[in-house]
Amino acid sequence: MHIVQPGMEIDVLKENSKVANENYRRLKEHKIRSVDFMGSIGAGKTALIIKLAEKLREKGVRVCAIAGDVTGVDDYSRFEKSGLKAFNCNTGHECHLDANLVRKSLNEIDLDDYDVVFIENVGNLVCPADFPLGTDYRVVVISTTEGDDMVRKHHDIFLHSDIAILNKMDISDAVGVDPEVIAEDYRRLTGGLKEIYKCSVKKEQGLDEIIAALKL
Numbered sequence: 009m010h011i012v013q014p015g016m017e018i019d020v021l022k023e024n025s026k027v028a029n030e031n032y033r034r035l036k037e038h039k040i041r042s043v044d045f046m047g048s049i050g051a052g053k054t055a056l057i058i059k060l061a062e063k064l065r066e067k068g069v070r071v072c073a074i075a076g077d078v079t080g081v082d083d084y085s086r087f088e089k090s091g092l093k094a095f096n097c098n099t100g101h102e103c104h105l106d107a108n109l110v111r112k113s114l115n116e117i118d119l120d121d122y123d124v125v126f127i128e129n130v131g132n133l134v135c136p137a138d139f140p141l142g143t144d145y146r147v148v149v150i151s152t153t154e155g156d157d158m159v160r161k162h163h164d165i166f167l168h169s170d171i172a173i174l175n176k177m178d179i180s181d182a183v184g185v186d187p188e189v190i191a192e193d194y195r196r197l198t199g200g201l202k203e204i205y206k207c208s209v210k211k212e213q214g215l216d217e218i219i220a221a222l223k224l
C-alpha cells in the first residue's frame with residue numbers, strides 16, 4: 009500500500025533515496041551492473057529477464073535475479089527453473105519494491121559471484137516510479153496486449169525510466185494495437201529524444217538491442 013499521509017511521504021521517499029544510494033555504492037564496489045525492471049502484471053518482465061540472462065550467460069557473464077513479488081515464489085521458481093540463480097523478495101503487502109527490501113536481498117547474495125543483477129519489480133506501473141532501488145538502469149516494460157494508451161496513461165513511470173520496452177510485438181496485429189501509436193506517444197513524451205525498444209521475447213527479436221542499450 010502506498011503511503012498517503014501528507015508530509016510523511018516526503019520522509020519515506022527521502023529515506024528510500026538514502027538507502028538507494030547505499031545500494032548503488034555497494035553494487036559498484038563489487039563492479040556489478042544492475043537493472044530494475046518495472047511494468048504491469050503480464051507485460052513479460054520475467055520472460056524478458058530469463059532471455060536476457062540466457063544471452064549474457066552464453067557470453068560468460070555471471071547473472072542473478074531478485075524476484076520481487078507481493079507473495080509467493082512463482083517468478084523466483086521460473087528463474088531457477090531456467091537456470092538463472094534467483095533470490096526471492098516478497099513485499100508482504102506493498103505494491104512496489106523499495107531500496108530497503110533490495111538491501112535485504114543484497115545481503116543474501118555473494119556479490120563477488122556476479123557481474124549483473126536483474127531486479128524484477130512488483131507488477132505495477134504506478135508507485136515503483138517513486139522508489140529508485142539504486143540500480144544503474146531503470147527499465148519499464150509494456151506489451152502490445154495492454155492497449156495503445158499505456159504511455160499516455162502512465163507518464164511518470166516512462167519519465168522515471170532510462171529505457172522503455174514494448175514487448176509482444178509478434179501479436180500486435182492479433183490484439184489490434186498499432187505499435188507506432190505507442191512509439192509516437194513515447195517520442196512525444198520524451199521530447200523527441202528517445203525511442204521505445206520494440207521486442208518479442210517469445211520470438212527472441214530485439215533482445216540484442218536491449219542488451220546494448222543497457223551496456224551489459
Ligand code: MG
Binds near residue numbers: 053054083
Ligand atoms: Mg513476473
Ligand code: ZN
Binds near residue numbers: 009010102103135
Ligand atoms: Zn506501491
